[in-house]
Amino acid sequence: DQQVKQNSPSLSVQEGRISILNCDYTNSMFDYFLWYKKYPAEGPTFLISISSIKDKNEDGRFTVFLNKSAKHLSLHIVPSQPGDSAVYFCAASSNDYKLSFGAGTTVTVRA
Amino acid sequence: NAGVTQTPKFQVLKTGQSMTLQCAQDMNHEYMSWYRQDPGMGLRLIHYSVGAGITDQGEVPNGYNVSRSTTEDFPLRLLSAAPSQTSVYFCASSPSGGRAGYEQYFGPGTRLTVT
Numbered sequence: 001d002q003q004v005k006q007n008s009p010s011l012s013v014q015e016g017r018i019s020i021l022n023c024d025y026t027n028s029m030f031d032y033f034l035w036y037k038k039y040p041a042e043g044p045t046f047l048i049s050i051s052s053i054k055d056k057n058e059d060g061r062f063t064v065f066l067n068k069s070a071k072h073l074s075l076h077i078v079p080s081q082p083g084d085s086a087v088y089f090c091a092a093s094s095n096d097y098k099l100s101f102g103a104g105t106t107v108t109v110r111a
Numbered sequence: 112n113a114g115v116t117q118t119p120k121f122q123v124l125k126t127g128q129s130m131t132l133q134c135a136q137d138m139n140h141e142y143m144s145w146y147r148q149d150p151g152m153g154l155r156l157i158h159y160s161v162g163a164g165i166t167d168q169g170e171v172p173n174g175y176n177v178s179r180s181t182t183e184d185f186p187l188r189l190l191s192a193a194p195s196q197t198s199v200y201f202c203a204s205s206p207s208g209g210r211a212g213y214e215q216y217f218g219p220g221t222r223l224t225v226t
Contacts, residue, residue, distance in 0.1 A: 002152075002153070004153070006153075009151075032213050034213060034214065036217075041219070041220075042219055042220075043115070043201050043203075043217030043218050043219050043220055044154070044201070044217045045217065046214045046215070046216075049213060049214065089153060089154065091154075093213055097142055097159075097161075097205065097207070097213060097215075098144075098156055098159060098169065099154075099156065099213070099215065100156075100170075101146075101153035101154040101155070102153050103151050103152060103153040104153055
């Protein structure tokens with residue numbers, strides 16, 4: 001049973017608008033959360049992370065929000081750019097470096 | 112600095128054949144791992160290693176073996192390939208210790224088809 005779930009397989013957004021990607025988890029032992037970005041025929045690359053002691057982390061156009069009580073995190077991309085078109089994976093870990101990944105959300109940014 | 116390299120990029124095997132997927136990193140990372148990516152499943156951990164001579168099982172280890180004789184290399188062996196092992200395989204590495212250990216560097220992947 002998947003412990004990390006991304007329930008939206010795809011997202012289409014207009015260039016310049018906000019992209020919001022959602023992720024839910026079931027394991028209350030998870031204490032570190034990450035987002036990875038993946039282009040076709042490449043490996044995933046680390047994008048942004050958040051520790052369970054925080055509820056928000058921002059890095060340029062990317063912001064991750066964590067709601068521990070709801071076991072939910074989200075990634076906001078503002079403004080969305082064509083180069084953001086990729087698959088985004090949510091991942092979580094419980095202090096042992098083993099990552100549990102969601103199924104991914106494919107983001108398409110329309111010009 | 113090549114990062115994480117994987118060979119081959121593509122491979123077709125017949126059921127029952129064995130092969131080794133190669134993975135190497137030049138960042139002196141202690142932690143290395145193998146994942147497989149299947150449609151609708153995300154990436155699932157197969158095996159991992161926290162240093163030379165130390166390996167352990169991940170979420171889906173059956174049918175795979177690993178060894179870690181050096182810091183740089185972490186090969187993944189398929190003992191007797193099955194169609195269920197058709198997948199894209201990613202190797203990853205990270206420095207151990209602290210939050211940096213979570214932010215793993217991935218190789219470009221090996222696409223394996225078992226017929």
